[in-house]
Amino acid sequence: MAYSITFLPAGKQAQVKKDTTVLQAARRAAVPIQTRCDGKMGCLMCKVKLPDGMSDKVSPPSPGELLKLGGSVKDGIRLSCQAKIRESLTVEVPEDRLKAAVRKQLEQQQEDTLW
Numbered sequence: 001m002a003y004s005i006t007f008l009p010a011g012k013q014a015q016v017k018k019d020t021t022v023l024q025a026a027r028r029a030a031v032p033i034q035t036r037c038d039g040k041m042g043c044l045m046c047k048v049k050l051p052d053g054m055s056d057k058v059s060p061p062s063p064g065e066l067l068k069l070g071g072s073v074k075d076g077i078r079l080s081c082q083a084k085i086r087e088s089l090t091v092e093v094p095e096d097r098l099k100a101a102v103r104k105q106l107e108q109q110q111e112d113t114l115w
Contacts (some may be wrong), residue, residue, distance in 0.1 A: 004088040007031040022080035022091055039081035049092040050076040057089035
């Protein structure tokens, strides 16, 4: 059985089998999620946010993931390399820091030209 995963804010989707990790699904959908450890829970770079009501659609966090993420798990933060898909769901991928800085600078320039 295939499940659909939607990545926000890009709106890209992928069809995946049960127990595919969110990171693997992101790669299939051509959604960039940074990682240095290639999915071994070593770098903590592949954090994603599960919107309200989505946490039960992936596997529960392992003790190791809970130890690394701490209380942020309660806020829907998960490591995409560890969260295995159990149902169709939506995931929010944080904006890359460099892209966010460039976007903010461009927005500020546009705002400055309006005044």
